Amino acid sequence: GQQVMQIPQYQHVQEGEDFTTYCNSSTTLSNIQWYKQRPGGHPVFLIQLVKSGEVKKQKRLTFQFGEAKKNSSLHITATQTTDVGTYFCAGPTGTASKLTFGTGTRLQVTL
Amino acid sequence: DTAVSQTPKYLVTQMGNDKSIKCEQNLGHDTMYWYKQDSKKFLKIMFSYNNKELIINETVPNRFSPKSPDKAHLNLHINSLELGDSAVYFCASSQDLDYRETQYFGPGTRLLVL
Numbered sequence: 297g298q299q300v301m302q303i304p305q306y307q308h309v310q311e312g313e314d315f316t317t318y319c320n321s322s323t324t325l326s327n328i329q330w331y332k333q334r335p336g337g338h339p340v341f342l343i344q345l346v347k348s349g350e351v352k353k354q355k356r357l358t359f360q361f362g363e364a365k366k367n368s369s370l371h372i373t374a375t376q377t378t379d380v381g382t383y384f385c386a387g388p389t390g391t392a393s394k395l396t397f398g399t400g401t402r403l404q405v406t407l
Numbered sequence: 408d409t410a411v412s413q414t415p416k417y418l419v420t421q422m423g424n425d426k427s428i429k430c431e432q433n434l435g436h437d438t439m440y441w442y443k444q445d446s447k448k449f450l451k452i453m454f455s456y457n458n459k460e461l462i463i464n465e466t467v468p469n470r471f472s473p474k475s476p477d478k479a480h481l482n483l484h485i486n487s488l489e490l491g492d493s494a495v496y497f498c499a500s501s502q503d504l505d506y507r508e509t510q511y512f513g514p515g516t517r518l519l520v521l
Binding site: 326327329333337338339340341344346382384388394395396397399400402 | 448449450451452455463497506507509510511512513514515
């Protein structure tokens, strides 16, 4: 079945350093969503990318959808402790209503 | 005014027991989901319902039975609980079946089977 992998699985950075997580799908995606899950919390929607090569920014977060629509990335500039959590990408697979979530990247930020 | 709520938040039970988790959304959405998140944080869809109709039923043991009395509620009943059922179960909802719709997650139910 379709797989959505993310790397790295885990990253520990010092506050102020940059962070990037990469999302790779085994098949072409019509769109991709990103979610953030704080420790002990639930996934919260961040953004959706639809077009090939699309780049969107939310303050210090930059999201990119690959030209072939099989990969995506999330880059955080100058991380803060509030960025701590697990970041998931998710793309539609099979039936229209099914989102396959990536394996997630856990980000730890220390002072 | 919580958008998606689940009860209970925590559930500790013995192997072999039967338990239920309830979910309600007040967003007026047509579609609801159950996800299972294991200890490695992998998030896997189990079921989805649209207007009370079962749409997705992943390869989940038939000990798990969802029930949607109306489109604002999706409950999950688990029979004969096993150790491997220990996980966090998230309910979610979206406006409709369109895969471009945002999914809104509940706070999760942490199930521990002893």
